[in-house]
Amino acid sequence: MSFFKKHKKFKMQTSTVTAIFExxxxxxxxxxxxxxxxxxxxxxxxxxxxxxxxxxxxxxxxKLSEKSFTELWENEEDKIWDEY
Structure with a gap:
């Protein structure tokens, strides 16, 4: 096996071990x-x-205040119309 193939294999093993440790x-x-x-x-x-x-x-x-105001206004408006 050539030096480069051995080195590549060693590098792959090292990176695998490194990944396991990481x-x-x-x-x-x-x-x-x-x-x-x-x-x-x-x-x-x-x-x-x-x-x-x-x-x-x-x-x-x-929303409740607005609803209350609307109801109050409608009631007052009804009272006013009822008086006439």
Whole structure:
């Protein structure tokens, strides 16, 4: 076997071993990375959810207020017409 074929085979084996080690390291590190990410983004997610909830509550309250105003106006309008 020529030097280049041997070298290519050795290089392929080395890259396979490297890939196995990389996979093992990633597998071991992933839970730690996920935990750190969760710790970092949890406050952002909580704040975003609070804002969404507040916006929805405000929107629903405004719809109720608008509906109440409309009903009140219609009732008053009916009273006015009833008087005439």
């Amino acid at each position: 996979d093992q390291i990633i597998s071991e590190m992933m839970p730690i990375v996920i935990e750190k990410i969760n710790i970092a983004i949890e406050p952002i997610i909580r704040e975003t959810l609070k804002q969404i909830i507040d916006e929805n509550i405000t929107h629903e309250t405004m």
